[in-house]
Amino acid sequence: MKHTHILLGHGSGGRLSHELITKVFLKHFGKPAGGFLSDAAVLNENHGQLAFTTDGFVVDPLFFPGGDIGKLAVAGTVNDLAVCGAEPLALSAAFIIEEGLPLEVLEKVVLSMANEAAKAGVRIVAGDTKVVERGKADKLFITTSGVGRIMSGAENIASAQDVQPGDLILINGSIGDHGMAVMTARSQLNIGSVVQSDCACLHELCREAIGSGGIHFMRDATRGGLAAVLAELCENRPFGIDLYEEKIPVSEGVRGMCELLGFDPLHVANEGKVVIVVAPEKAQALLENLQFHPLASGASIIGKITEDHDGKIWLHTQVGGKRLVDLPAGEQLPRIC
Amino acid sequence: MKYIDEYRRRELVTALAEQIRQESRKPLRIMEVCGGHTMALRRFGLHSLLPENIELISGPGCPVCVTSRSFIDHAIALARLPKVVITTYGDLIKVPGSTSTLEIEKARGAKIQIVYSILDALTLAQKNPEKQVVFLGIGFETTAPASAAGILKAQMAGLFNFSVLSAHKIMPPAMAALIDQGVNLHGYIGPGHVSTITGSKIYDFIPRDYGLGVVISGFEPADLLQAIHMLVRQREANRPAVEIQYSRAVSREGNLKAQQMLDEVFELRSDWWRGLGTIPLSGMGIKPAYAEFDAEKKFSVTIEPTREDKGCICGEVLKGLKKPTDCKLFGKACTPSDPVGACMVSSEGTCAAYYKYLEVS
Numbered sequence: 198m199k200h201t202h203i204l205l206g207h208g209s210g211g212r213l214s215h216e217l218i219t220k221v222f223l224k225h226f227g228k229p230a231g232g233f234l235s236d237a238a239v240l241n242e243n244h245g246q247l248a249f250t251t252d253g254f255v256v257d258p259l260f261f262p263g264g265d266i267g268k269l270a271v272a273g274t275v276n277d278l279a280v281c282g283a284e285p286l287a288l289s290a291a292f293i294i295e296e297g298l299p300l301e302v303l304e305k306v307v308l309s310m311a312n313e314a315a316k317a318g319v320r321i322v323a324g325d326t327k328v329v330e331r332g333k334a335d336k337l338f339i340t341t342s343g344v345g346r347i348m349s350g351a352e353n354i355a356s357a358q359d360v361q362p363g364d365l366i367l368i369n370g371s372i373g374d375h376g377m378a379v380m381t382a383r384s385q386l387n388i389g390s391v392v393q394s395d396c397a398c399l400h401e402l403c404r405e406a407i408g409s410g411g412i413h414f415m416r417d418a419t420r421g422g423l424a425a426v427l428a429e430l431c432e433n434r435p436f437g438i439d440l441y442e443e444k445i446p447v448s449e450g451v452r453g454m455c456e457l458l459g460f461d462p463l464h465v466a467n468e469g470k471v472v473i474v475v476a477p478e479k480a481q482a483l484l485e486n487l488q489f490h491p492l493a494s495g496a497s498i499i500g501k502i503t504e505d506h507d508g509k510i511w512l513h514t515q516v517g518g519k520r521l522v523d524l525p526a527g528e529q530l531p532r533i534c
Numbered sequence: 535m536k537y538i539d540e541y542r543r544r545e546l547v548t549a550l551a552e553q554i555r556q557e558s559r560k561p562l563r564i565m566e567v568c569g570g571h572t573m574a575l576r577r578f579g580l581h582s583l584l585p586e587n588i589e590l591i592s593g594p595g596c597p598v599c600v601t602s603r604s605f606i607d608h609a610i611a612l613a614r615l616p617k618v619v620i621t622t623y624g625d626l627i628k629v630p631g632s633t634s635t636l637e638i639e640k641a642r643g644a645k646i647q648i649v650y651s652i653l654d655a656l657t658l659a660q661k662n663p664e665k666q667v668v669f670l671g672i673g674f675e676t677t678a679p680a681s682a683a684g685i686l687k688a689q690m691a692g693l694f695n696f697s698v699l700s701a702h703k704i705m706p707p708a709m710a711a712l713i714d715q716g717v718n719l720h721g722y723i724g725p726g727h728v729s730t731i732t733g734s735k736i737y738d739f740i741p742r743d744y745g746l747g748v749v750i751s752g753f754e755p756a757d758l759l760q761a762i763h764m765l766v767r768q769r770e771a772n773r774p775a776v777e778i779q780y781s782r783a784v785s786r787e788g789n790l791k792a793q794q795m796l797d798e799v800f801e802l803r804s805d806w807w808r809g810l811g812t813i814p815l816s817g818m819g820i821k822p823a824y825a826e827f828d829a830e831k832k833f834s835v836t837i838e839p840t841r842e843d844k845g846c847i848c849g850e851v852l853k854g855l856k857k858p859t860d861c862k863l864f865g866k867a868c869t870p871s872d873p874v875g876a877c878m879v880s881s882e883g884t885c886a887a888y889y890k891y892l893e894v895s
Contacts, residue, residue, distance in 0.1 A: 200872070204871065204872070206871040206872075212871075443544070449535055452535055456535075456538070459881050461890070512579070514577075514578045514579045515542055515544060515578075516542055516543075516544055516547035516548075516578050516579075516580070516583075516755040517544050517547055517548050517551070518547075518580050518581070518583050518755075519582040520576065520578075520579035520582070520891050520892065521891075523892060
């Protein structure tokens with residue numbers, strides 16, 4: 198490790214996070230079989246395969262346009278299961294609460310979690326509560342874990358082992374909404390923006406995608422944005438990625454904020470976007486199927502897997518130029534989820 | 535976003551690139567002086583659209599990058615005084631001084647506040663009469679008028695607990711110094727925002743005395759390619775001149791009111807630029823008439839001896855003599871989240887631009 202202390206950037210989902218995971222966590226916990234880090238671990242059981250995942254939530258502020266920490270905590274874990282091809286079975290939730298938090302706030306968050314879990318058809322079956330002294334944690338942190346059953350035909354999605362040159366890359370809608378919504382809620386810039394977080398459970402969408410066949414990989418594009426998902430997908434693999442900027446949906450509000458604040462939408466966090474790598478012959482059907490789903494009305498095929506430039510992402514810019522896309526360098530926005 | 539999209543139309547940009555390819559015969563080395571241009575060129579991948587005989591070189595037009603370590607050290611010394619609140623644009627906070635940064639000082643308890651405008655600093659001074667609010671004035675002719683306006687406003691309001699530490703600089707002497715110091719160029723893409731204030735007339739001496747063209751450009755892909763096309767035509771016809779591509783914002787005379795304000799508050803002095811050294815009459819000091827608002831004169835502090843980092847080639851990068859990728863620290867010891875040189879800190883810095891938007895090779 199280059200640094201002797203933890204920086205905010207270590208939690209960004211970018212290059213520093215990556216270094217921390219490899220050089221501290223994997224060093225001692227061991228690497229997963231196959232070496233590829235998916236959103237959930239796949240466990241072989243007597244009655245098929247289970248997916249198991251966990252995620253911590255520290256978003257600031259607790260409530261933002263389009264969601265809150267509770268909704269995020271349920272959707273985040275449901276999505277980590279769903280993108281691995283698993284039907285969520287049950288969740289657990291652990292709360293770290295700062296002394297003095299109004300009960301009303303806590304209950305509002307818990308109600309939001311209950312609603313989101315009901316929508317996802319999953320129950321929160323175990324939990325834990327810790328309270329720390331005022332000032333030792335900021336209001337409320339939540340950790341959720343989830344277990345799910347891998348659907349038949351979806352066994353290879355989590356490992357990305359079937360991804361090959363020629364496959365197409367699809368996303369279910371516009372990018373950057375969550376990051377910019379939280380930014381608006383937090384900043385003192387007084388930007389009168391209408392950007393809403395895209396925070397949502399994606400399990401139905403993922404189920405439909407798997408049903409239409411030919412799915413080689415799925416990942417929700419959270420911290421680090423679309424760029425981070427794709428950079429991790431092709432790292433050390435015998436293929437590269439071609440991305441077409443004009444095909445990548447970005448809402449006007451997000452574009453405007455990114456222009457103003459100097460962010461690259463490719464690096465901004467989402468909480469309701471899934472990147473799907475699909476066999477080319479199945480891609481058009483998948484796109485047409487998904488567009489009927491309310492969470493994928495803006496779906497678009499944004500790029501392809503190529504045998505050229507292994508391990509690298511080329512962005513074909515809207516004006517016809519080319520440049521490389523990489524993992525975001527440091528922290529873009531701390532405490533975005 | 536229509537006002538931007540029109541300048542990003544693919545057909546327009548492709549046609550301009552094609553025109554450049556057809557007309558450009560002679561080798562052409564152009565420097566984009568302004569960091570905003572460096573960022574835009576790389577973000578849209580415009581290098582990949584140009585023929586091989588055209589070389590774009592990034593220049594010293596990122597204010598954070600050319601600012602001396604001794605300025606940061608001075609700001610840190612002020613930050614350590616009791617009652618002083620330092621207000622600054624965000625870019626400056628990570629810039630390494632000789633032994634510390636404003637970010638580290640903040641973590642140690644110094645009062646350092648990021649502001650988006652000098653008006654925020656004035657408000658802070660108004661609300662906290664028991665504090666001394668110091669605004670770090672950096673930037674070229676673009677941001678200097680705001681600092682001048684801030685000082686005039688403070689004087690009118692009798693806000694004597696407000697002052698500015700000025701590292702403001704002007705662009706033309708640096709453009710001359712680059713050529714004097716042997717940087718081999720055929721033309722400049724002139725800075726867009728600076729020129730909205732100064733007008734294009736300040737560059738007249740460059741074709742006259744140095745035989746180089748200057749085309750002042752906007753910041754969108756079509757702007758930049760059109761500006762490059764204009765420089766191609768100048769070079770092919772051997773007729774260097776000052777031209778304005780960015781005519782929707784820049785005139786020959788510029789913003790006279792802003793220029794008046796600069797004349798009222800600032801006077802020219804020698805100043806040190808990273809990479810270029812001391813350039814006569816290139817910096818803006820606050821005139822004695824406004825000494826009450828000049829943090830240099832108002833506070834007496836001991837500034838630590840300046841230490842530059844070994845191995846960092848920011849200086850040569852700023853002169854266009856080397857590329858960031860020539861630096862052995864680039865992307866390894868020096869990244870945007872943990873920069874060694876100033877060029878990796880600012881969002882307009884050449885190293886940061888290279889790091890964020892890697893070139894397809």
